[in-house]
Amino acid sequence: MLKKELKLRLYQEHLLNAAKAHNTLVVLPTGLGKTLIALGLTVLRLRENPKSVVVFMAPTKPLVEQHKALFEDYLDVPMLVATGKIPPRERVEAYKKARVVFCTPQTLENDILTSRFNLSLVSLLIVDEAHRASDGEYAYNFVAEQYAQKSRYGNVLALSASPGHSKEKIKTICKNLRLDRVEVRGEDDPTVKPYVQEKKITPLIVTLPKELNAIKAHLEKAATIMLSGLVELDVLERTSNVYKRDLIKLQAHLQSVVARGEPNTRVFEAIKLAAGAHKVLHALELVQVNGIKPLQAYFDKLKKQRERTKSSQLLFSIPDFTFAFTKAFDTTSEHPKYDVLKDLIKKQDMAHSRIIIFVSLRETARELVKQLNEIKGVHASVFVGQKEGMTQKKQQDILEKFKHGEYNVLCSTSIGEEGIHVSDADIGVFFEPVSSALRSVQRKGRVGRTAFGRVYVLMTKGCIDERYYWISRHREKKMIETLESFNGEDLHQYALSDFTA
Template sequence: MSESLFPEKPAFMSHPLIKPDTVEQRLYQLNLAGKALEGSSLVVLPTGLGKTIIALFVIASRLQRFGGKALILSPTKPLVEQHAAFFKKVMALPEEEVLAFTGSISPTERERLWAQGKLIVSTPQVIENDILTRRIGLEDVSHITFDEAHRAVGNYAYTFIAEKYFESARNPHILGITASPGSSDEKISEVCEALHVQNVAVKTEKDRDVKPYVQEKEIEWLHVNLPAEMAEIRSYLEKIFNDRLAIIRNMGFSVGSGKYVSKKDLLLLQKKLQGEIRIGGDPAIFSAMSVVAEIMKVNHAVEMVETQGIEALRKYLEKLDAEASSSNASKAAKRLMDDLYMRKTLYRVKECDVEHPKLEVTRKIVCEQLEGNPDSRVIVFTNYRDSAEMVTNALSEVSGIIPVRFVGQGSRHKDKGLTQKKQVEILDRFRAGEYNVLVATSVAEEGLDIPATDLVLFYEPVPSEIRSIQRKGRTGRQHKGRVTVLVTKGTRDEAYYWSSKNKEKRMLNSMHGLEAVLGPKTSKKSAALSDFEGLSFVLDSTQNSKPDSRQDSKPELLENESEIWDKIESEDVDKHPDGDSSGLEDVRENGNGDREDTGMNLERSPGDSGKKEGNEKADANIKERQKTLVDFGAASGENSAEPLKIVVDHRETKCGVAKALDRLGMELSFMALEIGDYIVSDRLAVERKRTDDFASSLIDGKRNLFAQLSDLSRVYEKPVLIIEGEDLFTSRQINPNAIYGSLVSIAIDFGVSILYSRDEEETASILKILAKREQTENKREINPHGKKSASTLAEQQEYLISSISNIGPKAAKNLLSYFGSVEAVMRADIEELKKVKQIGPKTAARIREVLESPYKG
């Protein structure tokens, strides 16, 4: 390796928008940035090698040449804050122009800040909502970086933002950065299409220009044996599993193609059964659905005992038992928990005190790491929250180990998630050394910059190549790292290991194939990186070492490096000060330039479908969609002089309907609606329910669907309920007759029209048709009005009492029934209060404390 290319004292980037002596120059980063500046690009680079630095180079170049704003999108608040801190540190911009946007900043404040910001780092959901509500526009945004770009699939916010960006921006340019875009050609093509990618650039740790910056990463696989006690418990579960499989097969349904039935096979069967129900299949299919639900529960229990241990299995079975004992339990849950072998399993789990050998191995490995290097940081990844808690508790018993559990925001059964503020606090304390072990679920897999992590331990392998790559990337960033994966022999751990390994190989092959087709051609001379004065460091360093260094060193260069040399030698900063004429940026605008015909072009200009004639290879990799109401609506060419309007409840911005309405050209207004989700006219309002929400509302009184529909029909002359989804009869294993009865009641008793849609796009199309009928044909105006029905006197009294801490609705009713009035409750002393059912000494004392304590507001 030529020493001149990697000097011992690396030079720093010199650019008007980058602070001096803050960013080291690395040739491969400049190489990738140069390619990215040729057009909207996807850059794939292993974790820890500076994807953010590449984004910095591209952002600085775009802002210098085209002005406007730059936007960086990152999936989570911790990542947003991490990136914002970095860019404030290195960019030569006033601090008030480098901003971080998250949901914790009010919409009004974001609108004000957007006007002053030059570089905005944000979560995508915030930007998506602000685009929909017209608080911000993307017209003057000259660049967007999509961090963790592999997320740009389906209905994720990235896809909508990219679409709106290319529709509205005067000079759009995108950079997608990721370490792991996916193993299938279809997935990678979907990402490229969503981000309007023209170029793909890939670097791996094995590339010669990257190798000097790669820290050694030792990867070891440790195999453990499943204890006999656990094997016995697994055998009981497998008996239940095989019994239910036999039932399904006797019904005439096939599951899987071989001996082993995977979770994927079960999901495919479930989907097939749902399809047969929708077209009016045999009632026996409902029985089959119920049996499949049992099989999936048992399958998960087997995974628990094989890969997690007795404690994790115990917690899962306790949840199942609680579910089966509840008043709204499904038949599947009750039948499963009454099974003889399940009762045996419960008995053996309760008396078994053998822990999974992984737990002891984890303690030993972490202990050895911290004893050898007390300043180490360790991350232990687990797939499940229960396992994370179990591992955290086990490690906390060992002297010298200070572990902390790191999970997502969502709350589960008796398990409250971490707020984003708490997540940021935990990571800061982990970096500072207050905690030395982070026991994390998937929430810590992406992007987190924790340079000192010396060891990453997988409590189990993951079958996803993206997640596996992301996890491994948490170590070996600034010095040697170590990755240890625990595998239980003869279990699905081994299947997951091979699955992940094969997918990683396929991903690399796919990426190199795509790079060959979409990689930028550098035969054209360019000024794309001319504003980086520091590029000359390569020439300077070689000239300092050898008189004829340019001639001597060139034969040793890699192919890509020699191309950069050609670029450097041809740069002329003064020739095109505004960056037009012969710059590589023109390639995107003229569509051709001097580029060779690659036979595959995923570029989409505004209004373009993203698929051009002759792109057969791309078309083969992009899934075709069935025609929906959206397609027919767009094909009809309906145009009215006045745009159709619709008022949307502000909570609906979280779903995809508002985005689909925006695509259909609807003029949206967002309000806090007390009644209805969408207001179409002064007489027509719509309540939207997903099938799972609808089914749940029938067995959960708190959801209060019928009260919502009662208000809707009371206030609006034409009330409409849209039920969205295709699993109305299968989402909660509710008796079909109960669902039919509810639908009849809604239509007959409440006078509400019921419409059905397959997905969010079809819901949007139905809403557009309703708006056209009301506003264009019937000339109706939009008028959101009406408030929820006033609470009854009894409900208001119950509300007053239940607002006191620790008083639930039942306790409030008991107090009012016992004392007869709110005033009497307030006057009662502790001894009197304790006489009421569900009111103990602590609750009684709390009531008196609230009533008697002086107000200190």
């Protein structure tokens, strides 16, 4: 069955032994071999149950292909990557021949619902990036539920580097995936520490230029006007420290009032103000974090909406907003992050460096690639998701070219954060901090997997960047403390009510 010897480190052996006896969530830092633990358990299950099947789920197709490639390096058994591109009838036959099936949970969910796949034969269900299961609607949860009901074996192995910073979230993941044990090995664990590559995290602080500061100030005034209107309507408590997520929750509440058939003039006015305030806060974030070109693109979008949406009409009736709008198209000032980043890259030996830059917006990624490719020795590429217009084949082609040095800089949106093995990236840059501990851990995990790595975090002084940076730091610390409190616990001891998110 094995083409070559599978050599596991001591901590991997310990985690494998735990996973043999329990449905286990294994939490291990990125780059330390979670997939090899899954491979080891696969070998054991297939040897014990020769007629059974192992299913390995991952959230994206490139990640699915990546796991299959590693398994193929070790295992000599029939394998299948199940995708919607294989016609249904052919997929049914392919399932019958495969011993290990790799797929996204959405594909498997569809094939379970249409009785194309028989879960009763599955001796092991592997769930990668298991933190996705904290979303009650995600397909992992349906598959896990069906597996618990139909499989004669019922062994689940869930993998994650960053399952969440709260006990409630981790318990929700365990409930949804039918897990009864959490096993954690952090970077300071004595069995893990010798294999951890050092990463140096360096914040790079920039100051917003005068012209962009003026746009920011007028947008803040426009936001205050709208938020004050919501306070007067008694649907919001304050005008300070209000964030986009607060307005999203408020909009959802107001829409539920309408859905219940209880609307009145006040509710519709509040919906308009909340939508407008959300748009202003988004514009504020763009000017502080991403710069003038993403802001111009967003303003163009709002201008086109002006005739169709009442909230956009309201925006253009506020003098402070129209000042910011006009100023954005008149200014020649750019966000200083671009120059700081270019100066940083100019100092690198680009013949031997591999750099991955994380951005939130694909527009920013494209602008960065355009500017960075003007630097001698830089060969940069955008790396975005399929929803953003890049096919799976193109994604894999870019990663291969990065691996072999045809590209030495990747400008990636969130697709590059989760699970994808970016070979030999030794420098990572956060174009902006993220408030999510999960995303921050995932980003840092792409860098320095096989050697010393450096991570630079670009931050605008006195702006939302600083807030996100410190929130993320706090949540990462809290996540480590929470995970340590779970380590090795038998989750059957919790009452079902304790799993409520």
